[in-house]
Amino acid sequence: MSVHHHISSAKFLWGVATSLFILTFITVFVTWIHIPEPWNVVVAIGIAVIKALIVVAFFMNLWWDSKFNVLLFVMSIAFFLLLIGITLLDTLYRVDPVPSF
Amino acid sequence: MAQPSVTEERLEHLKHYFIDSDQQFEASKMGMWIFLVTEILFFGGLFLAYIVYRTWYPELYLLASEELHTFWGAVNTVVLIGSSLTVAMAIRSAQLNQIKGLIINLYITIGLACVFMVIKYFEYSEKFAKGILPGAHYSYEGIAHEKANIFFSIYYMMTGLHGIHVLVGIGLMVWLVFKAKKKVFHSGYYTPVEITGLYWHLVDIIWIFLFPLLYLID
Numbered sequence: 001m002s003v004h005h006h007i008s009s010a011k012f013l014w015g016v017a018t019s020l021f022i023l024t025f026i027t028v029f030v031t032w033i034h035i036p037e038p039w040n041v042v043v044a045i046g047i048a049v050i051k052a053l054i055v056v057a058f059f060m061n062l063w064w065d066s067k068f069n070v071l072l073f074v075m076s077i078a079f080f081l082l083l084i085g086i087t088l089l090d091t092l093y094r095v096d097p098v099p100s101f
Numbered sequence: 102m103a104q105p106s107v108t109e110e111r112l113e114h115l116k117h118y119f120i121d122s123d124q125q126f127e128a129s130k131m132g133m134w135i136f137l138v139t140e141i142l143f144f145g146g147l148f149l150a151y152i153v154y155r156t157w158y159p160e161l162y163l164l165a166s167e168e169l170h171t172f173w174g175a176v177n178t179v180v181l182i183g184s185s186l187t188v189a190m191a192i193r194s195a196q197l198n199q200i201k202g203l204i205i206n207l208y209i210t211i212g213l214a215c216v217f218m219v220i221k222y223f224e225y226s227e228k229f230a231k232g233i234l235p236g237a238h239y240s241y242e243g244i245a246h247e248k249a250n251i252f253f254s255i256y257y258m259m260t261g262l263h264g265i266h267v268l269v270g271i272g273l274m275v276w277l278v279f280k281a282k283k284k285v286f287h288s289g290y291y292t293p294v295e296i297t298g299l300y301w302h303l304v305d306i307i308w309i310f311l312f313p314l315l316y317l318i319d
Contacts, residue, residue, distance in 0.1 A: 007193060017182060017183065020185075024175065028171065034319075059298075072137075076138040076141040077141070084152060087149055088153070
């Protein structure tokens with residue numbers, strides 16, 4: 001019993017954290033070299049997404065987890081993107097945004 | 102049949118309606134993931150507000166984020182990633198029956214979480230002193246944009262809700278330390294450590310997005 005829980009080695013966990021520290025440095029570094037609009041936003045979000053996926057996969061152990069838990073996570077992101085997409089279809093194309101806002 | 106092990110297997114945590122410890126563990130973990138889904142959508146609404154207002158007032162975000170100190174935002178990012186590491190190490194310690202290591206890692210995590218909140222406290226009080234308050238209470242004159250209060254309303258809602266999550270996490274970790282000291286956890290039962298860890302990593306992920314979105318605009 002409880003033999004197949006995934007146990008990460010200390011070395012592996014330090015490696016994951018180190019990669020996150022390096023990506024944090026890179027995301028600050030790219031603001032110094034001033035990438036032109038809109039690519040600065042794309043790079044910043046891209047790095048954040050990579051960092052988040054590393055945390056989800058190797059700290060939250062979704063990499064070794066049941067497919068159902070992976071599905072839960074993927075669906076939450078899918079519905080979040082749907083929320084953004086449908087809302088932007090409205091707000092991006094308004095002639096006059098809500099006047100008092 | 103399995104041979105009786107040298108160390109007697111502890112099963113006092115096992116509820117009668119589960120077949121075995123594994124089934125109980127997997128059920129708890131799935132329940133936590135469902136909760137995390139609701140958390141993602143909870144913060145998702147605020148991220149959406151951020152996106153809608155950024156598409157409406159892109160120049161406001163450029164101006165207003167100059168008031169935020171990238172250095173302290175970066176320090177807090179490193180602090181939270183470090184605390185995610187120590188939580189992962191705490192879970193590893195529990196899996197290996199190293200209860201002392203579990204408690205030490207939880208203490209370091211609590212310490213890092215407190216460092217995060219102290220830095221946040223100084224950031225907030227510096228802004229409050231300048232009159233940068235949310236919504237109608239905003240009175241700062243230093244940003245040449247009539248909607249400047251909107252950026253900071255979003256800033257306070259997002260970082261405030263995140264900060265509340267950090268405080269809840271500190272409370273949960275203190276509770277874990279008490280339980281660990283009472284020798285409740287062992288390699289066959291560490292479910293509360295595992296699911297608190299999942300929660301803590303999600304709080305880390307939210308900050309991973311908040312940092313570039315709020316501090317790194319320029």
